[in-house]
Amino acid sequence: MKIHEYQAKQIFARYGVPIPKGYPAFSVADAEAVAGKLAAETGSPVVVVKAQIHAGGRGKGGGVKVAKGGAAEARDLAQKIFGMQLVTHQTGPAGQKVRRLYVEQGLDIARELYLGAVIDRDRRRVAFMASTEGGVEIEKVAAETPEKIVTVHVDPAVGLAGYQCRQLAFALGIGGKETLGKFVKMMRALYEVVLKEDCSLCEVNPLVVTKGNDVVALDAKLNLDDNAEFRHPEWKDLEDRDEEDPVELEAKAAGLNYVSLDGNVGCLVNGAGLAMATMDIIKHFGAGHGVAPANFLDVGGGANQEQVTKAFKMILKSTKVKAIFVNIFGGIMKCDVIANGVVAAAKELGLKVPLVVRLEGTNVELGRKILNESGLAIQAAGTMADGAKKVVAAVGGGK
Amino acid sequence: MSVLVGKDTRLLVQGITGSAGGFHAKQMIEYGTQVVAGATPGKGGEKFEATAANGGGKAVVPVFDTVAEAVKATGANATVIFVPPPGAADAILEAFDAGIRLVVCITEGIPVTDMLQVRRVLEGLKGQTRLIGPNCPGIITPGACKIGIMPGHIHKAGHVAVVSRSGTLTYEAVGQLTAMGVGQSTCIGIGGDPVGGMDFVDCLELFQADPDTHGVILIGEIGGGAEERAARYIKEKMKKPVAAFIAGTTAPPGKRMGHAGAIIAGGKGTAAEKIRALEDAGARVAPTPSDMASTLAGMMK
Numbered sequence: 216m217k218i219h220e221y222q223a224k225q226i227f228a229r230y231g232v233p234i235p236k237g238y239p240a241f242s243v244a245d246a247e248a249v250a251g252k253l254a255a256e257t258g259s260p261v262v263v264v265k266a267q268i269h270a271g272g273r274g275k276g277g278g279v280k281v282a283k284g285g286a287a288e289a290r291d292l293a294q295k296i297f298g299m300q301l302v303t304h305q306t307g308p309a310g311q312k313v314r315r316l317y318v319e320q321g322l323d324i325a326r327e328l329y330l331g332a333v334i335d336r337d338r339r340r341v342a343f344m345a346s347t348e349g350g351v352e353i354e355k356v357a358a359e360t361p362e363k364i365v366t367v368h369v370d371p372a373v374g375l376a377g378y379q380c381r382q383l384a385f386a387l388g389i390g391g392k393e394t395l396g397k398f399v400k401m402m403r404a405l406y407e408v409v410l411k412e413d414c415s416l417c418e419v420n421p422l423v424v425t426k427g428n429d430v431v432a433l434d435a436k437l438n439l440d441d442n443a444e445f446r447h448p449e450w451k452d453l454e455d456r457d458e459e460d461p462v463e464l465e466a467k468a469a470g471l472n473y474v475s476l477d478g479n480v481g482c483l484v485n486g487a488g489l490a491m492a493t494m495d496i497i498k499h500f501g502a503g504h505g506v507a508p509a510n511f512l513d514v515g516g517g518a519n520q521e522q523v524t525k526a527f528k529m530i531l532k533s534t535k536v537k538a539i540f541v542n543i544f545g546g547i548m549k550c551d552v553i554a555n556g557v558v559a560a561a562k563e564l565g566l567k568v569p570l571v572v573r574l575e576g577t578n579v580e581l582g583r584k585i586l587n588e589s590g591l592a593i594q595a596a597g598t599m600a601d602g603a604k605k606v607v608a609a610v611g612g613g614k
Numbered sequence: 615m616s617v618l619v620g621k622d623t624r625l626l627v628q629g630i631t632g633s634a635g636g637f638h639a640k641q642m643i644e645y646g647t648q649v650v651a652g653a654t655p656g657k658g659g660e661k662f663e664a665t666a667a668n669g670g671g672k673a674v675v676p677v678f679d680t681v682a683e684a685v686k687a688t689g690a691n692a693t694v695i696f697v698p699p700p701g702a703a704d705a706i707l708e709a710f711d712a713g714i715r716l717v718v719c720i721t722e723g724i725p726v727t728d729m730l731q732v733r734r735v736l737e738g739l740k741g742q743t744r745l746i747g748p749n750c751p752g753i754i755t756p757g758a759c760k761i762g763i764m765p766g767h768i769h770k771a772g773h774v775a776v777v778s779r780s781g782t783l784t785y786e787a788v789g790q791l792t793a794m795g796v797g798q799s800t801c802i803g804i805g806g807d808p809v810g811g812m813d814f815v816d817c818l819e820l821f822q823a824d825p826d827t828h829g830v831i832l833i834g835e836i837g838g839g840a841e842e843r844a845a846r847y848i849k850e851k852m853k854k855p856v857a858a859f860i861a862g863t864t865a866p867p868g869k870r871m872g873h874a875g876a877i878i879a880g881g882k883g884t885a886a887e888k889i890r891a892l893e894d895a896g897a898r899v900a901p902t903p904s905d906m907a908s909t910l911a912g913m914m915k
Contacts, residue, residue, distance in 0.1 A: 336808035443725035488780020600904035
């Protein structure tokens with residue numbers, strides 16, 4: 216789960232990670248008011264107006280602007296940013312509409328650095344990465360100058376050790392005793408955030424050293440581990456539904472795993488690996504014919520008939536779907552449950568595109584019987600490859 | 615012969631009184647697995663009943679409050695965990711502490727920070743204890759012992775081993791093998807979570823050492839570097855043919871992997887990288903998921 220910068224900073228503040236003073240704003244008038252408040256509190260008219268969307272690269276896309284003239288200028292900037300369709304390297308070409316702003320005090324910045332914590336799945340540890348190349352895309356640094364990224368791994372039995380923090384500090388050129396102490400304290404607070412808030416990613420880019428030698432998190436990005444939702448009832452309030460794909464939200468609410476894609480073949484599959492492999496095999500046979508998967512949909516192992524019906528309806532409703540491929544290898548999932556769900560959805564909404572079904576595994580005979588007796592125009596497939604070829608042909612290619 | 619599990623495996627089921635645990639305990643007993651005990655805190659003293667394999671009448675399984683008691687009373691030497699996510703990591707640690715050498719965790723949805731702790735404890739056990747999963751279908755030696763949730767009837771005893779990060783793709787591979795008349799020695803689903811127990815290399819080592827395994831199907835997917843490590847092992851140590859499939863060639867980047875995670879892996883998360891590494895190591899990669907068994911058969915001729 217992704218959250219906004221201002222929400223991440225509110226979490227940072229609770230753990231003692233230094234952040235600039237700032238307030239969220241949900242309208243242009245809001246932004247003007249909080250900018251005035253900030254200027255009064257800090258004694259400086261310099262404030263920064265930042266678009267809040269769930270994507271990085273906001274500054275480059277024109278979503279972050281500095282107002283040197285206090286509230287009135289902040290209002291003008293807010294007017295430009297609020298409601299804009301912000302395009303960054305992470306949003307895709309359509310961009311994301313800005314519905315929330317964050318207004319923050321301006322700082323006198325001496326240096327911009329990078330500090331991030333991530334779960335390193337290969338080492339099975341929390342890894343902290345630091346780089347002197349702050350404020351730029353870390354992916355770019357990793358690709359072009361990987362030697363500029365320094366990494367330490369935390370032993371969960373010991374916790375983040377002081378020497379590890381100092382290792383990163385010295386690699387970043389933070390040597391002065393006072394600043395070093397502040398950096399170590401911040402890193403330790405960030406490790407607490409990662410553990411207690413169940414983060415899969417915690418990124419401070421940039422982390423800045425001010426001219427007054429303070430160490431401050433100028434940006435904050437937290438991704439939360441969806442598996443830990445059961446112990447964080449407060450996460451409900453952090454959710455921003457405007458940032459999510461409505462179809463994916465609908466699927467999530469129904470307990471389904473759905474990702475929208477650009478193609479024209481709707482897929483209903485059980486199991487994440489088989490669902491990915493089904494996309495692969497459609498592309499394999501369809502790539503030369505303009506045929507590609509329209510979605511990733513894993514109904515999981517324990518779905519009931521209602522969930523399957525819901526899943527199949529979501530595919531039927533999509534206007535970009537020109538054919539449907541149902542690919543099931545029943546294990547815990549029984550083929551008759553799938554068959555009943557498919558038939559129920561098709562009877563309710565009507566089946567207007569070709570449907571190819573490949574059933575295998577638990578209760579396969581019963582499942583096939585239900586489909587055969589449904590009166591629906593279904594093309595049965597013996598194997599995945601057979602099904603993929605048939606669905607490609609049905610869309611109009613590969614005959 | 616087979617690896618890790620067989621006729622002499624004495625299985626404990628943690629969470630046997632829950633709906634998933636109970637359902638699959640019955641299925642495992644029907645398959646012929648020796649289920650000797652169940653454990654659910656607060657349900658000690660209860661009895662779990664099921665129909666035994668091959669018309670063997672009624673099987674009665676004693677339930678204990680703790681894993682330690684269950685092991686002491688029944689000599690259980692393996693456990694399978696169906697405990698829901700909030701208590702699953704704790705259940706794994708309890709099994710470790712009771713001295714069980716093979717722990718299979720089926721549970722999907724365990725927080726990754728919990729698994730970091732489990733993994734740390736596991737490393738301290740120095741390879742004496744094996745963890746399979748979490749978020750996996752389990753392990754099966756066809757005809758002898760099924761631990762997990764895979765459909766038993768699609769399997770056939772034989773000499774090909776399967777190891778996979780995906781449950782349903784494992785069934786797909788097994789289904790293809792059985793349809794060709796090729797049986798399996800042992801199939802292991804290692805699970806799809808970022809942090810878990812046994813990885814590909816751990817399994818390949820066992821398959822290499824098992825005289826009854828003549829070839830291996832390895833099924834990977836995008837993310838992490840486990841397939842690349844497997845490729846290195848295949849190149850250096852593996853003397854048996856390995857056919858592979860990597861799912862996710864067409865998956866959109868960023869949808870599933872956090873970008874900083876891909877940095878750590880050094881650009882090793884993509885399907886193309888994994889396929890290249892495996893082919894360089896001498897494994898043959900199936901062009902589509904429909905060709906997994908035929909690709910291996912082509913190597914074993």
